[in-house]
Amino acid sequence: MDKTIFTPLSELKVIHERQKPYIHNTPVLTSRSFNDLSGTKSYFKCENFQKMGAFKMRGALNGIMALNETEKSKGVVTHSSGNFAQAMCLSAKILGVKATVVMPRTAPKVKKDAVRSYGGFIIECEPTLEAREAAMNEFSRKTGAVTLHPSNQKEVIDGNSTAAIEILEAYPDLDAIITPVGGGGLLAGTALAAKQINPEILVYAGEPMNADDAFHSLRTGIIQPSINPETIADGLRTQLGDKNFPIIQKYVTEIIRVEESEIIFAMKWIWERMKIIIEPSSAVPVAAILKDPKLFMNKKIGIILSGGNVEMEKLPF
């Protein structure tokens, strides 16, 4: 097996120890109502309570902690404009590293403010993927800053794996574990840890029907592009990458697709009944469980709630 991608569990545990001073071991919640509704025994790993409100903190932190001192002195740069940018800036701030984020000039002020509030610098560019990548690469070439990818990078995937390590430490007898899938970094990290801890565990993902490139990638064996995805689950509009796809191919049993209405139902249900804020992306695996009750009947399932960063002014209900 390719160790450069398939990091051994022993290394993931070292990474977890290294992370611990800087992340929350987030709580695992249960809900009798949800168990009744779904016919499962479900355990919700609440990464919405993670620092900066999402699991991305784990991967970004490890992306920086894995650098040597010379690299750290040059700083880090990314072109994410979402949770990963904030996670990288907060991690960099904690570790005393300079962080720069390339953002489209059209990005919402609230996102720019968030990056600045964590001490990040912003470089604006045209609102295309090409312009963002070009600006990032140019900045990296000029300054020596290390580029970090939100989902398709070994260190980021490894860093993400620790949410699964924590839930399996608390509940070692889970039958299955499920995450949302967008760029693939959370799913790959989760699968990598979970399957090495317990080879019998089944790993699933939920994906929006309107952004089902990962589903088709798994079916065809070729990474499919995400073309004009229109889904409320804004964290899941990206596509898989060559670092996480082999892990997903090897370990993931099935990707379950859900409609927008099912995502919104699941999100509202969790808000109303469990009284916690989850972002639409987090509702996707919840909707997947409700979509296919036979598959999960009477099973113990770990659900990674990826985050809780929601624009309150744009709620779908």
Next chain:
Amino acid sequence: MDKTIFTPLSELKVIHERQKPYIHNTPVLTSRSFNDLSGTKSYFKCENFQKMGAFKMRGALNGIMALNETEKSKGVVTHSSGNFAQAMCLSAKILGVKATVVMPRTAPKVKKDAVRSYGGFIIECEPTLEAREAAMNEFSRKTGAVTLHPSNQKEVIDGNSTAAIEILEAYPDLDAIITPVGGGGLLAGTALAAKQINPEILVYAGEPMNADDAFHSLRTGIIQPSINPETIADGLRTQLGDKNFPIIQKYVTEIIRVEESEIIFAMKWIWERMKIIIEPSSAVPVAAILKDPKLFMNKKIGIILSGGNVEMEKLPF
């Protein structure tokens, strides 16, 4: 001291033990961001995570558990149409007691459905307080059902006291404790327990400026009516009663009034930053702390978040 109202701590502890199989010892959350914002060390007692989503479960449960077997066989009745009705119905269901709720015929379907979902019977009446009380009393006279009051009844106040017992068991060195005040049942119960556990602790309440009858009651020494209160904090539109007022008079240091905009700011802040759903009433004590930072500077404060039952379609943001 009048023991018929001022229940000794030893009895409150017996009540707590009796409740324990049927209620959650709800988590106490902290937030570094909130501590930074407020200049306090705050501890949030999350009754939004209580069964049926509010502290009312504690008082309703005790209201029924305190009955003798003959009384239980006749059932219970109330004319609350809010959280207390649901709490009473769920408590009654758990304890195998018949529950009836008098509701105005204009009450929202969602509230009627909630009562029915907990196995409660509904009697409809005209939408006035007089009609509700008349219908309740008539039903009680005919059937022998015991009337329960949402806030102005010794057993309900005593039952509510256990949230304070729990937070003070976890954090015995709190300098102050604060609740919202509407009907006064939570504030009185909290004060009753807290002051007997630690006579040095200061007890505060937050109240909407637009429904500040408790503030004026405390100032004047006479229970003031709540006349046409217009506040988003729908749980706080009621007025104090003769059972809880003496406790509040004896033990409460100050009632801090807050504007509607401050309630909404606090609610949104808690949702966005702590990722938990709280109802507007719960945001009132949070807003009170932010209103008067000098009063609470560097203090350890227990905040009772009263509940999390929110109509998602009617959010103020």
